[in-house]
Amino acid sequence: MSEWICACCGRYRVSVELIRGRYRYRLAHRYPREFGGGKNVLGEVGSVGELEDLLRRHTTLTLADLREAA
Template sequence: MSEWVCGCCGRWRVSVELIRGRHVYRLVHRYPRRFGGGDNVLGEVATVAELAALLRRWSPVDLADLHEAA
């Protein structure tokens, strides 16, 4: 599984998983520890175009703002 994070704050993450021969992109927003931490899954999509639409709808970041997590 690979994961991409935003460069601004690191709280917006996109994971890419291969499930039954298909890629699934999952958008997650991570809460800071001072607010209890945890992950909020905002959606799962099957294509990059759908991922871009999901990012536009739920987050202030775009595909260009994401980079591979170390």
């Protein structure tokens, strides 16, 4: 599974998963440990164009703000 995180704070993550033969991009927001941890899935889309729209709707990030997770 590939995953990208935002370069500014690392709280937003985009993962790529193969579900029923199709790749899906999932945007999730991770909460800091001092607030209980966990994650909130903000959306799941099937193309990069839709991912850009999803990022624009829920965050101030663009695709250029994401970096590959180590």
